[in-house]
Amino acid sequence: MVENNKSASPKRVIGIDNLSLTFETNDGPVNALSDINLEIDEGDFVSFIGPSGCGKTTLLRVIADLEQPTAGSITVNGTSAEEARLNRAYGYVFQAAALYPWRNISKNVALPLEIMGLSRQEQRQRISKNLELVNLTGFEKKYPWQLSGGMQQRASIARALAVEPALLLMDEPFGALDEIVRDHLNEQLLKLWAKTNKTVAFVTHSIPEAVFLSTKIVVLCPRPGRIYDVIESDLPRDRSLNIRETPEFLKIAHRVREGLKAGHSYED
Numbered sequence: 287m288v289e290n291n292k293s294a295s296p297k298r299v300i301g302i303d304n305l306s307l308t309f310e311t312n313d314g315p316v317n318a319l320s321d322i323n324l325e326i327d328e329g330d331f332v333s334f335i336g337p338s339g340c341g342k343t344t345l346l347r348v349i350a351d352l353e354q355p356t357a358g359s360i361t362v363n364g365t366s367a368e369e370a371r372l373n374r375a376y377g378y379v380f381q382a383a384a385l386y387p388w389r390n391i392s393k394n395v396a397l398p399l400e401i402m403g404l405s406r407q408e409q410r411q412r413i414s415k416n417l418e419l420v421n422l423t424g425f426e427k428k429y430p431w432q433l434s435g436g437m438q439q440r441a442s443i444a445r446a447l448a449v450e451p452a453l454l455l456m457d458e459p460f461g462a463l464d465e466i467v468r469d470h471l472n473e474q475l476l477k478l479w480a481k482t483n484k485t486v487a488f489v490t491h492s493i494p495e496a497v498f499l500s501t502k503i504v505v506l507c508p509r510p511g512r513i514y515d516v517i518e519s520d521l522p523r524d525r526s527l528n529i530r531e532t533p534e535f536l537k538i539a540h541r542v543r544e545g546l547k548a549g550h551s552y553e554d
């Protein structure tokens with residue numbers, strides 16, 4: 287019998303069931319995440335948006351196995367989060383580019399590849415392929431401080447991509463950049479996503495950024511950190527920045543804003 291591997295339903299990349307995480311602190315317990323249920327499929331671009339302290343970073347860190355839930359369960363790429371981490375199933379991009387100043391761009395991208403023990407030739411191939419993906423070909427020998435903030439962030443994305451993960455975890459990668467640079471990088475990121483078919487989990491504080499980038503928007507609210515709304519976007523996957531003026535875009539942005547307002551205490 288010929289096995290048909292093509293299933294109608296997409297592959298589940300992240301499955302989160304009744305997950306909670308409480309930090310024990312000197313001031314008592316902090317319920318960073320409470321009863322989270324979420325499914326993310328292959329090729330999804332999912333944004334997490336919510337006020338400060340609602341658990342966005344903690345959720346990303348749980349997916350990355352950098353924090354352990356106190357209740358519930360999580361699978362990443364069909365395995366435990368720990369196994370996924372050991373299998374290098376994800377690349378992680380932080381808010382600050384976190385490049386090593388004493389290494390040039392090429393050597394920064396090479397770092398995880400050196401740790402993986404790849405041959406020099408394989409390292410060279412991956413460096414050149416991924417710098418090309420983020421439009422940094424020609425900047426291999428430059429040091430981080432010789433590049434703009436946006437270019438540094440692109441270099442850190444290239445470094446995350448170089449391990450060839452199926453999943454990209456991005457924690458406010460463009461939060462510190464001005465709006466025009468951010469717009470440009472948003473467009474580039476969408477193109478890169480379309481080209482590579484990665485699954486992306488993306489933390490942001492920006493409503494337009496979340497709506498522009500995502501296939502699914504998860505609105506969180508704090509104390510305890512929980513999901514308030516999950517919005518499946520019906521915008522076409524192939525989009526340009528002009529889409530932000532359309533009624534369809536504004537409708538989704540409105541729903542996100544309403545969710546944020548409902549979960550906001552304004553005490554902070």
Ligand SMILES: Nc1ncnc2c1ncn2[C@@H]1O[C@H](COP(=O)(O)OP(=O)(O)OP(=O)(O)O)[C@@H](O)[C@H]1O
Nearest residue numbers: 309311316318337338339340341342343344345511
């Ligand atoms: N290691 C930790 N120990 C104790 N409490 C923590 C720890 N990490 C996070 N918290 C608390 O958990 C809650 C969620 O924090 P988290 O950083 O995930 O929020 P966030 O939504 O990412 O916030 P921001 O938008 O400001 O980055 C906060 O109340 C925070 O103070």
